[in-house]
Amino acid sequence: SAVISQKPSRDICQRGTSLTIQCQVDSQVTMMFWYRQQPGQSLTLIATANQGSEATYESGFVIDKFPISRPNLTFSTLTVSNMSPEDSSIYLCSTGYGGDGEKLFFGSGTQLSVL
Amino acid sequence: RKEVEQDPGPFNVPEGATVAFNCTYSNSASQSFFWYRQDCRKEPKLLMSVYSSGNEDGRFTAQLNRASQYISLLIRDSKLSDSATYLCVVGGSGGSNYKLTFGKGTLLTVNP
Numbered sequence: 001s002a003v004i005s006q007k008p009s010r011d012i013c014q015r016g017t018s019l020t021i022q023c024q025v026d027s028q029v030t031m032m033f034w035y036r037q038q039p040g041q042s043l044t045l046i047a048t049a050n051q052g053s054e055a056t057y058e059s060g061f062v063i064d065k066f067p068i069s070r071p072n073l074t075f076s077t078l079t080v081s082n083m084s085p086e087d088s089s090i091y092l093c094s095t096g097y098g099g100d101g102e103k104l105f106f107g108s109g110t111q112l113s114v115l
Numbered sequence: 116r117k118e119v120e121q122d123p124g125p126f127n128v129p130e131g132a133t134v135a136f137n138c139t140y141s142n143s144a145s146q147s148f149f150w151y152r153q154d155c156r157k158e159p160k161l162l163m164s165v166y167s168s169g170n171e172d173g174r175f176t177a178q179l180n181r182a183s184q185y186i187s188l189l190i191r192d193s194k195l196s197d198s199a200t201y202l203c204v205v206g207g208s209g210g211s212n213y214k215l216t217f218g219k220g221t222l223l224t225v226n227p
Contacts, residue, residue, distance in 0.1 A: 031213060042119070042202070043159065043217040092158055096213055103149065104215060106158035 002027055006093055006107030013083055013114050020079045021110045023093035028073035033104070034066070037090040046091075049076045083114045117141065121203045124221035132193050136221050138186040138203030147206030148179055150188045152199045153220060159202055162188075193225045 003026040013019050023032065034046040047055040047068055055068040069077045080087050090111050094104040121138045128134050140148075148165035163170065165177040165186055176189040186203055203218035 040219075042219040045214060048214075103161055103164070104159075106160070109158050111156075 002029060002095055002105045004093060004095065004105055004107040006110060008110055009108060010111035011113070013112065015084055015114060017083055018079055018081045019083065019112060020077050021091055021093070023076050023078075023107050025074045025095055029095040030073070031096055032070065032076045033094045033096070034068065034076075034078045035092045035094060035106075037092060037109075039089070043092065046078070080112065083112075085114045088112055088114045118216045119203055119205050119218040121201075121218040122221050123219075124223070126221060126223045127226060128193055128223070129226050130193060130195060132225075133189065133191050134193055134223060135190075136188045136201055136203070136223075138188075138218055140184050140186065140203075140205040140216075142205065142208060142216075143181075143184060144208035145205045146208055148186050149204040149206075149215075150175075150177055150186075151202040151204050151217075153202055154199045159217075162201070190223075193223075195225050195227060198223055198225045 005024045007022055011019055032049045035043045036046055037043045045058050046061045046066055047057045049055045049068045049070040051070045051073050065081055067079045090109045092109045093107040096104050119140050122136055126134055150162040151159040152162045153159040163172050163177050165179045167179050167181060169178045174191045178187045190197055200220040200222045202220045205216050207214035
């Protein structure tokens with residue numbers, strides 16, 4: 001298993017600003033994932049972050065809006081850029097375990113509100 | 116068909132009741148299936164994996180029917196602490212098996 005520390009836990013931001021969310025894992029992991037959970041909706045995968053390579057983004061998400069860093073095997077950041085109220089959501093980082101890495105542990109999430 | 120579709124809920128049941136959640140998925144090539152639990156304002160946590168042979172963990176039983184692309188979760192003798200949102204989760208296929216698709220969740224409230 002893995003313990004994931006995510007911060008900040010919540011923030012209220014002004015339109016047009018950017019917020020960087022950090023995730024620290026207590027062990028080395030190959031893949032880290034960033035999800036978004038909008039109010040009343042299911043979790044949606046934003047991107048997969050592998051150490052030493054560019055993140056892979058899902059349809060509807062682009063690097064300019066959600067730049068991701070993965071400098072080592074225990075850490076990743078997600079930046080929400082040029083925020084608008086539509087970006088208000090919970091953002092979750094996760095990493096996988098199990099034979100194929102498909103069982104996920106999640107960080108505690110970042111509740112983002114954009115005014 | 117939506118990628119992962121669950122009973123809309125909410126479910127309100129008394130303590131001790133048996134409650135069943137259903138879920139259907141669209142990708143017939145999916146290789147992995149899970150139920151996650153999400154408490155209010157908390158992150159999702161893995162409840163159990165789901166196998167074709169069915170699996171049981173205490174009061175929880177999960178079933179998978181690949182032919183019908185259907186997953187179920189049965190909770191027996193429900194407790195107040197079972198109150199949460201239950202997420203049906205389906206893995207990808209081929210090289211994308213690690214990509215999980217989440218259902219919207221079904222809210223369960225167990226009442227004293």
